[in-house]
Amino acid sequence: MVTINFIPIDYDYFDYKGKNYAKIFGRDDKGKRICLIDSCDVFFWAILKDKISEKKAEELCERIEKIKVKSAGRETRVLKTEVHHKKFLGRDVKAIKIFIDNYKDAHDIADKLNFHEIDKRREYDLSYITKYILEKKLRPLTWYSIEGDIIVADDFAGINNIEVEIALKVEKISELENQPIFKPKILAYDIETDEFEIGKGQLLMISLVGENFKKVLTWKKNSSKDHIIHCKDETDMIEKFVKEVKKYDPDILTGYFSDGFDLPYLRTRAEKNNMKLNLGLDNSQPVFTRGRILTGKIKGIVHIDLFRFVKVVYSQYLQSETLSLNEVASELLGERKIEWDFKHSSKIHEHEWEHYYEYNLQDSILTYKLMGKLWPDFLEFTKVIQEPLFNISRDSMSSQVENYIIHHIEKFNEIIEKRPHYDEIGERREEEKYEGAFVFQPIPGLYENVVFFDFTSMYGSVIVSYNLSKSTYLEKKEKERISKSSKDDLSYIEVDITEKKVYFSKKIGFFSQMLSEIIEKRKEYKKELNKNPNPIIKARSNAFKLLTNAAYGYQGFFGARYYCREAAAATAALARKSIKETIELIKKHGFKIVYSDTDSIALLKGKSSKQEVLEVLDKINKNLPGIMELDLEGFYKRGIWVTKRTGDIGAKKKYALIDEENKLKIRGFETVRRDWCNLARETQNKILEFILKNGNEQKALEYLKEIITRLKNRKIELKELIIKTQLKKTIEEYKAISPHVIIAKKMKEKGLPVKIGMVIEYYISEDNKGKKSLVRERAKLPDEKGKYDIEYYLKNQILPAVENILEVFKVNVHTLLDGKKQMSLGEF
């Protein structure tokens, strides 16, 4: 028996003699590669109908214990059963815990449980790894002291063929009180190819970057540089790649979009060359699972596609308009890719190869640095949610919420709800949309001294304050039963969700309880962060913040185990009610409301002092229910709201503010929309800035005239006129062929990469400009020859971007265009 300190990094499982085992890869405190083999009880639940007595339950157990299932060459039987008092969706239930040999047969055995005493079967749809973590409490990225026996020669049919220094059969697990800092060994990689479709073309080079480690493997032109390793051919290069990875021995192998490109491309090329891409610690090849997106798993090494994590966890904080490596790295690291215009290898000049190698290397350098920068987020997310790093790096926010619930439900004695079946998802999706947030209809104008209030985590605090969830939702019958049993003090609340009324128990449910703990922790770590700024606490606080924000969406998401449309609709309804009441209260204090959207309210300070505004805020807070809280978001010198393009009413979700430090805050305007050309965006931005700074339109008008003159004289560079639109589906799927679809087609014909999610760039030219010509007929690729269409850019880009803003000052931009001297106030 040996004892080691161990941190679990990657989880896998296997069958041996019909039984399930977990195989956990990790390190000891000296950095040695360790593999643990362990097992846990395998069971699921049969929830009994309400009136089944203890005695009947015992009888049923006997019958269940006789069940046997034959499948896939093994026979699984029920090992034992136990009757337990559990909770299911907050209700007390009697349930039989059914222990079996092999988790894979849980479904089949569950199917055989067609006894009339049984109401529901649950927890047969959790993964073995999730079950294992729950049962044995060997949580990822946490240090443990492990006692166990060294696995020798033929144990588990030669499972020790794994390339690890120690393999242990676990006997005892105890968490270390003192948790040392864990620094994973990270290796980043990136490939370059001639084609962008998996299965086409060849690999040209592969770069690898780790700590004090950089290499570019290539079978193309020789280089005198040490870090550029020459290979005989593609096969040799792939072999060397595998060797280099094994030698470096990383915990994490990371790429950017590597699930979708680098790893499957490598795998396909290896196949074509009749060789194995045996990266796994047991020399297995990467395994790809086909979801909506390909996912590449390597045994023992955590393969992380950084793009996926950035998309789920980081994108909402990023200013970047795309999530390309270049933009994300430049925002988060302040470093960019090396410039390189893609061309086929046959067209690359001899002297250009060195540059191409450095380009390839830089991508891995950026990926490596990004992984380092995001590591605290990976670590904290993993520790909070308690699923393996591999899943954490890929799961959607709804899965993260769900996994948090699964790993924190034990103390509620709750049996876990099942995942909805295919047809159930279909039904949920067909349900009608419920009414959402309230948006205030603004009156267009320029306002002085604007104050913004907002509710902190509004939807989350509504869910907690009113106890809105699947387990607290009362069907009509239940509601009536409750109202009969306790007449004086109503033990439920009624919520009007527009199309009907719904009811929720006041007895706190686990969802609200968990969410209130999440919100509490978020507050706690935010406070700690203010005292002691550090990346780990920041990441932890952020993890709780994201969970808080996703909880509402989760309950309204059709794929959720704890989906509850009524709870989601009630959350929105109570938020609407709450903000409308707050608006009325603020009005009663003599303030004018100019805007409100979902959880924020804009009011005019008028002649009141800041102090008086804060006093009103205090008063409102004293009367808010539960944990709901209204905050001061900020004081602004000025703000502007404009009319919609059609009609005279004020546009919602479009406004611009300037704070006391002259910082602009622009929402919804073309300035912040990437599907408008830079010229229109920058012109609008400048005009908003002039207006908000000066409180009038004079300078803005001068500026606008100058831009128009420059455009009319073709003095504006083409790159300022490029319009960018994302391709959201394949070209064939489009019913309406808009300019960006035509351009995508052109690109494809040219052999350029065209993929879903790509941002297509184009400009509008003068060519084919007939009377009824469509815009798409004049759209051209940025490097395509042509004259940009001055009229189009004036009429469809510049003027629409500024006319509603200047209209606030009664300036008609169309008369400006005609060259007439048109100044403000002239018209009325």
Place this chain on the structure above:
DNA sequence: GCGGGCTTGTTACC
């Protein structure tokens, strides 16, 4: 073949 209303599609706000 023209114009306006409707649909499709993208992006933003919260």
Place this chain on the structure above:
DNA sequence: ACCGGTAACAAGCCCGC
């Protein structure tokens, strides 16, 4: 299919005249 609804707006589509 992989979190919700609200909203603005461009461009294409389509139908009645």
